[in-house]
Amino acid sequence: MRGAVLYAPGDVRVEQRPDPAIIEPTDAIIRLAATCICGSDLWPYRGVEKLDGPAPMGHEYVGVVEEVGSQVTTIRPGQFVVGSFWASDNTCELCRSGYQSACVHRVLMGTLGTQAQLARVPLADGTLVATPDVPEPDLVPSLLAASDVLGTGWFGAVAAQAGPGRTVAVVGDGAVGLCAVLAAKRLGAERIIAMSRHAPRQELARQFGATDIVTERGDEGVARIKDLTGGLGAHGVIEAVGTQESMLQAIRSTRPGGHVGFVGVAHDVALPGDELFFSLVHLHGGPAPVRQYLPELIELICGREIDPGKVFDLTLPLDQAAEGYKAMDERRAIKVLLQP
Amino acid sequence: MRGAVLYAPGDVRVEQRPDPAIIEPTDAIIRLAATCICGSDLWPYRGVEKLDGPAPMGHEYVGVVEEVGSQVTTIRPGQFVVGSFWASDNTCELCRSGYQSACVHRVLMGTLGTQAQLARVPLADGTLVATPDVPEPDLVPSLLAASDVLGTGWFGAVAAQAGPGRTVAVVGDGAVGLCAVLAAKRLGAERIIAMSRHAPRQELARQFGATDIVTERGDEGVARIKDLTGGLGAHGVIEAVGTQESMLQAIRSTRPGGHVGFVGVAHDVALPGDELFFSLVHLHGGPAPVRQYLPELIELICGREIDPGKVFDLTLPLDQAAEGYKAMDERRAIKVLLQP
Numbered sequence: 275m276r277g278a279v280l281y282a283p284g285d286v287r288v289e290q291r292p293d294p295a296i297i298e299p300t301d302a303i304i305r306l307a308a309t310c311i312c313g314s315d316l317w318p319y320r321g322v323e324k325l326d327g328p329a330p331m332g333h334e335y336v337g338v339v340e341e342v343g344s345q346v347t348t349i350r351p352g353q354f355v356v357g358s359f360w361a362s363d364n365t366c367e368l369c370r371s372g373y374q375s376a377c378v379h380r381v382l383m384g385t386l387g388t389q390a391q392l393a394r395v396p397l398a399d400g401t402l403v404a405t406p407d408v409p410e411p412d413l414v415p416s417l418l419a420a421s422d423v424l425g426t427g428w429f430g431a432v433a434a435q436a437g438p439g440r441t442v443a444v445v446g447d448g449a450v451g452l453c454a455v456l457a458a459k460r461l462g463a464e465r466i467i468a469m470s471r472h473a474p475r476q477e478l479a480r481q482f483g484a485t486d487i488v489t490e491r492g493d494e495g496v497a498r499i500k501d502l503t504g505g506l507g508a509h510g511v512i513e514a515v516g517t518q519e520s521m522l523q524a525i526r527s528t529r530p531g532g533h534v535g536f537v538g539v540a541h542d543v544a545l546p547g548d549e550l551f552f553s554l555v556h557l558h559g560g561p562a563p564v565r566q567y568l569p570e571l572i573e574l575i576c577g578r579e580i581d582p583g584k585v586f587d588l589t590l591p592l593d594q595a596a597e598g599y600k601a602m603d604e605r606r607a608i609k610v611l612l613q614p
Numbered sequence: 615m616r617g618a619v620l621y622a623p624g625d626v627r628v629e630q631r632p633d634p635a636i637i638e639p640t641d642a643i644i645r646l647a648a649t650c651i652c653g654s655d656l657w658p659y660r661g662v663e664k665l666d667g668p669a670p671m672g673h674e675y676v677g678v679v680e681e682v683g684s685q686v687t688t689i690r691p692g693q694f695v696v697g698s699f700w701a702s703d704n705t706c707e708l709c710r711s712g713y714q715s716a717c718v719h720r721v722l723m724g725t726l727g728t729q730a731q732l733a734r735v736p737l738a739d740g741t742l743v744a745t746p747d748v749p750e751p752d753l754v755p756s757l758l759a760a761s762d763v764l765g766t767g768w769f770g771a772v773a774a775q776a777g778p779g780r781t782v783a784v785v786g787d788g789a790v791g792l793c794a795v796l797a798a799k800r801l802g803a804e805r806i807i808a809m810s811r812h813a814p815r816q817e818l819a820r821q822f823g824a825t826d827i828v829t830e831r832g833d834e835g836v837a838r839i840k841d842l843t844g845g846l847g848a849h850g851v852i853e854a855v856g857t858q859e860s861m862l863q864a865i866r867s868t869r870p871g872g873h874v875g876f877v878g879v880a881h882d883v884a885l886p887g888d889e890l891f892f893s894l895v896h897l898h899g900g901p902a903p904v905r906q907y908l909p910e911l912i913e914l915i916c917g918r919e920i921d922p923g924k925v926f927d928l929t930l931p932l933d934q935a936a937e938g939y940k941a942m943d944e945r946r947a948i949k950v951l952l953q954p
Contacts, residue, residue, distance in 0.1 A: 367846060368870055376870030376894050378845075505718075506707060521887060530708055530716030530900075540887030547861060547883020551876070554716050554900040560870075560891045 276614070277390030278331045278595040283321030286331065286596045294386070294394035299345035302398035304355060306337040306614045308418045309389050310586065311598050313448045313609075314539050319599050322541060330387025331595075333359035334421040336414060337393070339402075346398045354409060355402040356417050356572060357395055358425060358564035359383045364400030374400075374565035389595055391614040403568040406576060413575060415583030415611055419453065420571040423609065424582040425564030426537045427453030427514065428571065433535025433558040434510030436463040443467040443488070443499050445524045446514030447475040449585040449609040450537060452482055454512040456582055459483025460574070463510075467502060469495055469523075475608060478584060492519060499527040507532060513559065514538045521545065530554035537562055586611040616954070617730030618671045618935040623661030626671065626936045634726070634734035639685035642738035644695060646677040646954045648758045649729050650926065651938050653788045653949075654879050659939050662881060670727025671935075673699035674761040676754060677733070679742075686738045694749060695742040696757050696912060697735055698765060698904035699723045704740030714740075714905035729935055731954040743908040746916060753915060755923025755951055759793065760911040763949065764922040765904025766877050767793030767854065768911065773875025773898040774850030776803040783807040783828070783839050785864045786854030787815040789925040789949040790877060792822055794852040796922055799823025800914070803850075807842060809835055809863075815948060818924060832859060839867040847872060853899070854878050861885065870894035877902055926951040 277291040294303055309332055317323040339353045349355065362369055362377035369377050381396040395401055409417060416424075427450045436442045436458035444454050447470035458466045459482060467486040468479035476487045488498045499508055507529035513520055516538030524534050525545075536559030550557070574580045588607035590598050598610035617631040634643055649672050657663040679693045689695065702709055702717035709717045721736040735741055749757060756764075767790045776782045776798035784794050787810035798806045799822060807826040808819035816827045828838045839848055847869035853860055856878030864874050865885075876899030890897070914920045928947035930938050938950035 367844070371871050373871035373894055504707070516887075516891075518887075531711050531713035536891070540891040543887020543890075545885040545887060545890070547856075547858075547880030547885060550885070550897075551856075551880040551883075551900045554713055555898075557890075557897040558895075560894040 275391040276592055277387055278592070279328045280318060280325060280331050281328045282325065283319060286319065286599050288593045288595050291330065291390065294392050296341060296343045297394065298396060299343035300397050300399065301343045302339050302346055302349055302395045302402060303341045304335065304337040304393055304395055305340050306335055306388065306391060306393060307354070308336055308414050309592070309612045309614060310334050310418055311389070311595070311602055311610045311612065312422060313450065315599070316603055317539065317541065319603060330390070332387050332389030333384035334418060335388040335393055336417045336421060342398055349398045349402050349404065353404040355404050356421055356568055357401045358568065359422055360561065361396040361401040362565055363397050364565060369400065372566045373563050375561040375563040389592065389612055391592070401565065403572060405572055409576060415586045416575040416581055417572065418611065419582035419585055420568060420575060422564060423449040423585060424453045424571055425567050426450050426562040428457040428567050429562035429564070430454045430512040430514060430535040430537040430559065431457035431461055433533065434512045435533040436461040436510055438462040439464050440509040441465040441467065441503055442510045442512065443469060443508040443527050444512045444514065445469050445520050446538060447472060447479065448514060451512070451514035452478055452585055452608070453582050454514055455479050455484050456482040456580060458512070460580060467499060467508065481584065492523060495523055496526040503529070509533070510535065512537065516540050516543070518543050525550065525553050525555055528553070528555045532556070533558070535559055585609045589613065615731040616932055617727055618932070619668050620658055620665060620671050621668045622665065623659060626659065626939050628933045628935050631670065631730065634732050636681060636683045637734065638736060639683040640737050640739065641683045642679050642686055642689055642735045642742060643681040644675065644677040644733055644735055645680050646675055646728065646731060646733060647694070648676055648754050649952050649954060650674050650758055651729070651942055651950045651952065652762060653790065655939070656943055657879065657881065659943060670730070672727050672729030673724035674758060675728040675733055676757045676761060682738055689738045689742050689744065693744040695744050696761055696908055697741045698908065699762055700901065701736040701741040702905055703737045704905060709740070712906045713903050715901040715903040729932065729952055731932070741905065743912060745912055749916060755926045756915040756921055757912065758951065759922035759925055760908060760915060762904060763789040763925060764793040764911055765907050766790050766902040768797040768907050769902035769904070770794045770852035770854060770875040770877040770899065771797035771801055773873065774852045775873040776801040776850055778802040779804050780849040781805040781807070781843055782850045782852065783809065783848040783867050784852045784854065785809050785860050786878060787812060787819065788854060791852070791854035792818050792925055792948070793922050794854055795819050795824050796822040796920060800920065807839060807848065814927070821924065832863060835863055836866040843869070849873070850875065852877065856880050856883070858883050865890065865893050865895055868893070868895045872896070873898070875899055925949045929953065
């Protein structure tokens with residue numbers, strides 16, 4: 275099969291790789307209908323995250339089940355399925371508490387590489403959620419978004435306690451931040467402030483439900499949020515970047531007793547304890563338990579109630595993955611869909 | 615009146631100070647029935663927190679109202695009252711949301727100094743809660759504990775989501791940590807693990823409801839908590855120290871999706887963002903909104919359902935405050951009550 279491999283910062287190649295095979299009896303093999311490039315793939319692409327030799331890339335996926343292992347009981351060949359970047363058994367105590375991304379048997383899909391034609395999915399019964407029918411092709415991008423960025427933005431919005439009567443701000447205008455706007459809207463937030471200085475992203479944020487756009491960043495951004503919230507700060511803030519600046523901007527934009535949901539993968543962040551203490555905010559985040567939300571998200575997408583697939587503003591054949599990485603790195607594209 | 619003043623690290627003196635007077639029409643003057651020394655008073659006493667000239671000390675207080683300002687309507691002279699270390703109006707949006715310690719008009723009682731015979735309490739109607747009757751003398755220590763350590767431990771236990779079916783660990787065996795054990799018990803936690811290596815504190819923790827004692831600290835303490843919780847970590851952990859080690863111990867002892875309630879005043883703490891991210895814990899804490907809990911705590915104390923006053927294991931006349939600081943600094947006493 276064809277699959278994308280990162281050889282060194284800036285050097286992504288699509289090459290012939292061995293077809294995956296069932297290894298564990300709980301595995302499934304899927305043929306990808308679509309895959310994509312994640313903001314978090316840019317960390318190793320930019321050399322911020324260290325790379326130990328060539329690495330298969332990608333952890334987002336939707337597709338049709340080709341084969342299942344002998345112990346797979348609910349997932350069947352021919353089903354169209356969506357999964358998350360953590361394979362999870364969905365039965366352990368942590369999964370049952372809603373934290374499938376901390377499953378005691380979890381496997382990181384990124385180590386297997388889903389920017390490819392085929393993928394092995396461990397713990398198939400726990401990990402994969404089948405759509406009611408094979409979806410219309412125009413629904414595929416939205417289902418693919420559910421695999422990570424929508425599920426992650428949703429978790430951020432839940433952690434920020436977006437809901438009726440509440441003002442929520444979103445730090446970060448990448449695909450996750452934009453999906454967090456959509457999630458906050460669906461969860462009933464009254465006012466949704468998107469922080470963005472890029473016109474196309476502002477436009478999509480508005481389509482997804484943003485009521486206000488703030489272009490300022492850092493301390494000025496915090497001051498604008500305070501201005502918009504009677505001097506108190508937002509009830510909830512979703513952080514979808516992962517830098518020191520964005521984390522502090524999120525914490526400082528939140529009122530005492532408010533909630534920060536942080537879903538940007540933290541890089542070189544050190545939170546000052548005294549500031550966190552006196553801020554009196556709630557802080558929750560991390561790798562999103564996307565699996566928890568998949569049934570609900572699939573229902574909303576298949577019912578055409580939400581359209582998160584709009585975050586894909588560039589579609590390329592898988593073989594042009596290198597151009598996709600470049601476009602995202604240079605912020606020419608919000609998110610790139612790859613056709614295997 | 616007599617009052618304690620910190621002149622320099624290690625140098626506390628009780629001296630003649632001017633009697634406080636009504637300044638704002640919302641003030642009350644109270645005659646203290648009892649006051650005490652807080653673990654947080656030890657930070658400047660030990661020179662960890664900087665001191666700008668001589669500072670009146672103390673922020674915990676119970677007593678009888680002597681006089682009220684012209685705009686005080688619910689608090690009356692003769693009432694026995696309990697207040698928190700933050701004076702708060704109890705009417706602003708943040709107070710109404712339960713965060714009186716972030717009241718937009720808050721005044722820090724510590725700047726006024728309640729280790730004294732008299733104290734001025736700003737925003738009296740919002741700050742003070744009267745007991746049903748003038749309490750029996752043996753209830754006074756428990757009511758004094760409600761003023762800070764019990765209210766703070768209670769907030770920690772609420773933030774750690776102590777409740778039925780849950781296992782809660784407490785890092786720190788000072789008065790706040792011990793009161794957190796009591797709070798977790800009252801909130802219905804099934805299993806309460808107190809981390810302590812001091813026999814008298816272990817004994818009090820058991821009296822307050824601890825089911826297990828862990829004497830190990832740091833990584834070994836974390837490993838013990840994991841052992842006791844099926845390898846997952848506690849559902850909730852209350853951090854009642856405020857150091858880097860205690861914060862990391864608390865975070866690492868909590869399972870993914872669990873809750874850390876941190877109430878130790880953070881000193882030189884910097885939380886690594888990546889560890890916090892991948893821990894998937896909820897983090898909430900800060901200066902406790904004690905005022906929120908006072909009516910309930912007073913009812914429990916006056917009904918003799920809880921006895922948090924047991925944290926006072928040394929009682930001294932106010933004039934011997936210096937000896938009280940010394941005893942707490944050397945960990946000879948858990949908490950010192952001062953009789954004005």
